[in-house]
Amino acid sequence: MASSRPVDRWIVLKFGGTSVSRRHRWNTIGDLAGKRAEEIGGRALVVVSALSGVTNELTAIAEGAADSAARVDALVTRHGAFLEELELGQEVLAERLAALRGLLQDPRAAGRPLDWQAEVLAQGELLSSTLGAAYLRSRGLDVGWMDARHWLQALPPSPNQSAWSQRLSVNCQGQGGEDFGSRFDAQPTRLLVTQGFIARHGDGGTAILGRGGSDTSAAYFGALLGARGVEIWTDVPGMFSANPKDVPDARLLTRLDYYEAQEIATTGAKVLHPRAIKPCRDAGVPMAIRDTGRPDMPGTRIDGSAEPVPGVKAISRRNGIVLVSMEGIGMWQQVGFLADVFALFKQHGLSVDLIGSAETNVTVSLDPSENLVSTDVLAALSADLAQVCKVKVIVPCAAITLVGRGMRSLLYKLSDVWATFGRERVHMISQSSNDLNLTFVIDEADADGLLPILHGELIDSGAMPVYDAQVFGPRWREIIGSVRPRATPWWRAPAARSRLLALAAQGTPAYAYDLATVRERARQLKAVAAIDRYFYAIKANPHPHILRALAEEGFGLECVSQGELERVFAAVPGIDPAQVLFTPSFAPIDEYRAALARGVNLTVDNVELLQHWPEVFRGRALWLRIDLGHGDGHHRKVNTGGKEAKFGLSAQRVEEFLEQARALDIRIGGIHAHLGSGVENSGHWQQMVDELAGFARRIGSVEVLDIGGGLPVPYSDDDEPFDLDAWGRGLAAVKAVHPAFQLAIEPGRFLVAECGVLLAHATQVVEKDGARRVGLDAGMNALLRPALYDAWHDIANLSRLDQACDADVGVVGPICESSDVFAQRVKLPRATAPGDVMLVADAGAYGFSMASTYNLRALPREEVLP
Ligand SMILES: *Cc1c(COP(=O)(O)O)cnc(C)c1O
Numbered sequence: 017m018a019s020s021r022p023v024d025r026w027i028v029l030k031f032g033g034t035s036v037s038r039r040h041r042w043n044t045i046g047d048l049a050g051k052r053a054e055e056i057g058g059r060a061l062v063v064v065s066a067l068s069g070v071t072n073e074l075t076a077i078a079e080g081a082a083d084s085a086a087r088v089d090a091l092v093t094r095h096g097a098f099l100e101e102l103e104l105g106q107e108v109l110a111e112r113l114a115a116l117r118g119l120l121q122d123p124r125a126a127g128r129p130l131d132w133q134a135e136v137l138a139q140g141e142l143l144s145s146t147l148g149a150a151y152l153r154s155r156g157l158d159v160g161w162m163d164a165r166h167w168l169q170a171l172p173p174s175p176n177q178s179a180w181s182q183r184l185s186v187n188c189q190g191q192g193g194e195d196f197g198s199r200f201d202a203q204p205t206r207l208l209v210t211q212g213f214i215a216r217h218g219d220g221g222t223a224i225l226g227r228g229g230s231d232t233s234a235a236y237f238g239a240l241l242g243a244r245g246v247e248i249w250t251d252v253p254g255m256f257s258a259n260p261k262d263v264p265d266a267r268l269l270t271r272l273d274y275y276e277a278q279e280i281a282t283t284g285a286k287v288l289h290p291r292a293i294k295p296c297r298d299a300g301v302p303m304a305i306r307d308t309g310r311p312d313m314p315g316t317r318i319d320g321s322a323e324p325v326p327g328v329k330a331i332s333r334r335n336g337i338v339l340v341s342m343e344g345i346g347m348w349q350q351v352g353f354l355a356d357v358f359a360l361f362k363q364h365g366l367s368v369d370l371i372g373s374a375e376t377n378v379t380v381s382l383d384p385s386e387n388l389v390s391t392d393v394l395a396a397l398s399a400d401l402a403q404v405c406k407v408k409v410i411v412p413c414a415a416i417t418l419v420g421r422g423m424r425s426l427l428y429k430l431s432d433v434w435a436t437f438g439r440e441r442v443h444m445i446s447q448s449s450n451d452l453n454l455t456f457v458i459d460e461a462d463a464d465g466l467l468p469i470l471h472g473e474l475i476d477s478g479a480m481p482v483y484d485a486q487v488f489g490p491r492w493r494e495i496i497g498s499v500r501p502r503a504t505p506w507w508r509a510p511a512a513r514s515r516l517l518a519l520a521a522q523g524t525p526a527y528a529y530d531l532a533t534v535r536e537r538a539r540q541l542k543a544v545a546a547i548d549r550y551f552y553a554i555k556a557n558p559h560p561h562i563l564r565a566l567a568e569e570g571f572g573l574e575c576v577s578q579g580e581l582e583r584v585f586a587a588v589p590g591i592d593p594a595q596v597l598f599t600p601s602f603a604p605i606d607e608y609r610a611a612l613a614r615g616v617n618l619t620v621d622n623v624e625l626l627q628h629w630p631e632v633f634r635g636r637a638l639w640l641r642i643d644l645g646h647g648d649g650h651h652r653k654v655n656t657g658g659k660e661a662k663f664g665l666s667a668q669r670v671e672e673f674l675e676q677a678r679a680l681d682i683r684i685g686g687i688h689a690h691l692g693s694g695v696e697n698s699g700h701w702q703q704m705v706d707e708l709a710g711f712a713r714r715i716g717s718v719e720v721l722d723i724g725g726g727l728p729v730p731y732s733d734d735d736e737p738f739d740l741d742a743w744g745r746g747l748a749a750v751k752a753v754h755p756a757f758q759l760a761i762e763p764g765r766f767l768v769a770e771c772g773v774l775l776a777h778a779t780q781v782v783e784k785d786g787a788r789r790v791g792l793d794a795g796m797n798a799l800l801r802p803a804l805y806d807a808w809h810d811i812a813n814l815s816r817l818d819q820a821c822d823a824d825v826g827v828v829g830p831i832c833e834s835s836d837v838f839a840q841r842v843k844l845p846r847a848t849a850p851g852d853v854m855l856v857a858d859a860g861a862y863g864f865s866m867a868s869t870y871n872l873r874a875l876p877r878e879e880v881l882p
Pocket of ligand 1: 553555556574576599690692693694724725726727762763764765766
C-alpha cells in the first residue's frame with residue numbers, strides 16, 4: 017500500500033548548460049548527487065539543462081530558420097561527438113536524434129504551430145538528460161531517467177495569457193496530488209535524472225517553462241516533493257552584493273530570505289531566475305546557489321527561517337531602460353486618465369516597471385528584459401499616447417537599484433549615495449511599496465563607473481552591513497585569489513604586547529608609537545624610483561622622535577603653521593631650511609614673514625597675497641599651489657580640491673598670478689597640488705603630474721612638481737595595502753612624458769598611521785535595549801577621527817588578545833557628545849570587562865595631533881618605542 021510507505025527524503029540538484037557539456041563536469045554531478053543523497057539519508061533528483069548553446073539552435077529551428085536542416089545535422093554531430101567523449105555507444109541517443117530529425121518532417125513543421133515549437137525546444141533537455149543518465153550508469157551509479165512531463169503539469173491558462181505564453185512560458189502546478197510523493201518514491205533508483213524547462217500541457221502535448229525554465233523546474237520539483245533543499249549548481253559561487261565584473265569588492269551573499277533573493281534576481285543577478293523562487297517559497301523549501309567549479313564554497317542559501325537582517329544587501333544596474341514621460345495639464349483631475357494611458361501600454365504588449373508622478377506629469381519605465389521594446393513598438397506607442405498627452409521617450413537609461421530589508425529606515429545612512437547621484441541627472445527615483453528596493457533611473461552613460469563608488473559608500477556608511485557574517489561572505493577578489501592581505505600589525509607580537517601592557521599600567525589614555533614601523537614605511541617610499549624629493553607632512557604627527565627618525569631617513573618636513581615650523585627647528589636642530597616646506601592656508605601674514613626670514617621653501621596659493629603685501633614677496637623664490645579643479649579622499653571633509661575647497665589658486669587665475677609675480681620679480685621654482693587624503697585610486701597622482709606639468713611649462717622657471725600626500729593606509733580588513741609598486745610604475749610612466757621636472761611628495765598619514773596605537777582602559781560594560789557597549793577612558797577628545805570622519809579603527813582587547821572575539825559591541829568614550837563613539841559594531845571577547853587594556857589601532861596619524869582637552873579631560877600621554 018503506497019500511502020503506508022514512509023515518504024523518502026529528496027534533494028533536488030539542478031545543473032545548467034555549461035555544467036552538462038563536459039565529461040569531468042558529469043563526474044562532478046555524479047559525485048555531488050551521491051554525496052547529497054547520503055548526507056540527507058535519502059535520494060537525489062538531478063534536473064539538467066540542454067548542452068550549452070543547444071537551446072539557441074532549437075529556438076532558431078522552431079522559428080523556421082531557412083537552414084534548419086543543416087542546424088539539425090550539426091546538433092546530431094555534436095551529440096554524437098559528446099557520446100564518444102563519454103565513451104558511450106551511439107545507440108544511447110539513436111532514438112532521440114531520430115525524433116529530432118522527425119520533427120522537421122512533421123506535417124506541422126510548415127505551419128510551425130506552438131505545440132510543434134514546444135516539442136522542438138524540448139529536445140535539448142531530453143538529449144542531455146538521456147546521455148547523462150547513461151554516462152552515470154556506465155560509472156556504476158544507481159541512476160534512473162524520467163520524463164519530466166510525467167510529473168510537471170502546466171497550469172490552465174489565465175484570462176490575460178497570450179497563446180504564446182500558454183505554451184512556451186507556462187507556470188506549473190506547485191502542489192502535487194495525494195500520491196505525487198509515493199509515485200515518486202516508487203522509482204527504483206537512488207539517483208534520478210530528469211529535464212528542466214519542460215512540462216506536460218493540459219492537452220497532453222509538451223509545454224515549455226520559458227526563460228530560466230530549468231531553475232524553475234527544479235523549484236517545482238522541490239516544492240512538489242517537499243524536498244530538503246533545491247540546489248542550483250552554476251558557474252559562479254552565488255549571488256553577490258553587486259555584479260563582480262563591475263565591482264571586484266562585491267561580497268558573496270551567503271544567506272538571504274526569499275523576498276530579498278527575489279528582488280535581487282529581478283533587478284540584476286543572472287544566477288537565478290526570479291520565477292524560480294516562488295514555488296520554493298510557497299512550499300517552504302530552502303534553496304541554495306552553488307558553484308560547480310568550487311563545490312566547497314558555501315554559496316548563497318535562500319530560506320525563510322533566518323532572522324531578517326536590515327540593511328542593503330545588493331546594488332545592481334540594469335541597462336536599456338526606456339523612460340516614457342507623459343505631460344498633460346491637470347491630468348490628475350481627469351477621471352480615468354491613468355486608465356486610458358495604461359490601456360495603451362497594454363495594447364502594445366508593454367508591462368510597466370516603475371512609475372513616478374507629479375501634478376502634470378507621469379513617467380514610467382519599461383524594462384527590456386520584460387518587454388519587447390523595439391523602436392517600432394515605441395513609435396507606435398508614442399503616436400497613440402500623443403492623442404491624450406505630450407510624450408517624451410528618454411533612452412537609453414540605466415536603473416540602479418539598492419535592494420534590502422527596511423529601505424525606508426535606512427534612508428538617513430544613504431546621504432553619500434544621494435550626494436553621488438546628485439552629481440548626475442536623475443530622471444526618476446522610485447521606492448517599492450514592499451520596502452525592499454530603491455531605484456534611481458539615470459542616463460546610461462552617466463552610470464558607467466558608478467557602481468564601485470556606490471558600493472563603497474554603502475559599506476562606509478554602514479547601510480550595507482558587511483560585518484554581518486551570516487549574510488555577507490568573502491569578496492569576489494578574495495575568491496579568485498587576487499587580494500593582498502594586510503600584514504599582521506606590530507603590536508600583536510608578544511614582546512610588543514607586553515611592553516604596551518606595561519605602558520598602559522602607567523596610565524591611560526596613552527599613545528604609543530613604534531619607530532621601526534615609521535622607518536619601514538619611509539624606506540618603502542624611498543624605493544619608488546620616480547620620486548626625487550621626499551617630505552613628511554608633520555601635521556599628521558609632529559612628535560619630535562618621529563621628525564628626527566624621518567629626517568634621518570632623508571625626508572624633508574612640510575609644515576602648515578608657524579608652530580609646526582618652530583617644532584621642526586627645535587626637534588631637528590641642524591636641518592637645512594631648504595629641506596623645509598611651508599604651505600599655509602589663510603595664515604596671518606606674519607607667519608609668511610617669519611618663514612621667509614628662516615629661509616624655508618614657501619608655497620603661496622592666491623593672487624591677493626601678492627597684491628596686499630607686495631613688499632613681503634618681492635624678489636623671492638616661491639612655490640605655487642594650484643587647485644586642479646577636482647579632489648578626492650576617504651571623506652568629503654578631507655577633499656581639498658575643487659570649487660568648494662578653500663585651497664589653491666584657481667586654474668582660471670594662473671595668468672593673473674604670473675603677471676603679478678613678474679611685476680614683483682618673483683621666481684616660481686615649484687608648483688604644488690594636494691587634492692585630498694586617503695585617496696585609493698593610484699591614477700590620481702599620475703593625472704596630477706600630467707596636469708601640473710602643463711602649468712609648469714607655461715610658467716617656465718619650474719623645476720619641481722610637488723604632488724602632495726594623500727596616500728591611503730588599510731584601516732580595516734576590507735582595505736588592501738596601497739599598491740606602491742603600481743603607483744611607482746604609473747609615476748614613472750608619466751614622468752617619462754615630462755622628464756624636465758623633479759617629482760616631490762609630502763605624505764603624512766602613510767608614514768605614521770600604522771606606527772601608532774591608542775591605549776585605554778575599559779571603564780564600564782553596559783547593556784541597553786539590546787545593545788552592549790564598552791566604555792573607554794579615551795574618547796573623541798583623544799582620537800577625533802571616528803567622530804569627525806566616520807573613520808574606522810580596529811579595536812582589540814589587549815588583555816584578552818588570545819580569546820575569541822565572539823561578541824558584537826559598541827565602543828564609546830567618556831565625552832558628553834553622542835558622536836563620542838569609536839565604532840558601533842566591534843568584535844571583542846564576550847568577557848571584556850572594566851579594567852581591561854584596550855587598543856585602538858592605526859592611530860599614529862591625526863591622532864594626538866588632533867586631540868583636545870574637551871570636557872576638561874587631560875590630553876593623552878605619548879610614548880615612543882624605539
Ligand atoms: C595634510 C597635508 C598633506 C598630507 O596629507 P596625508 O593625507 O596625510 O598624506 C600633504 N600636503 C599638504 C599641503 C597637506 O595639507
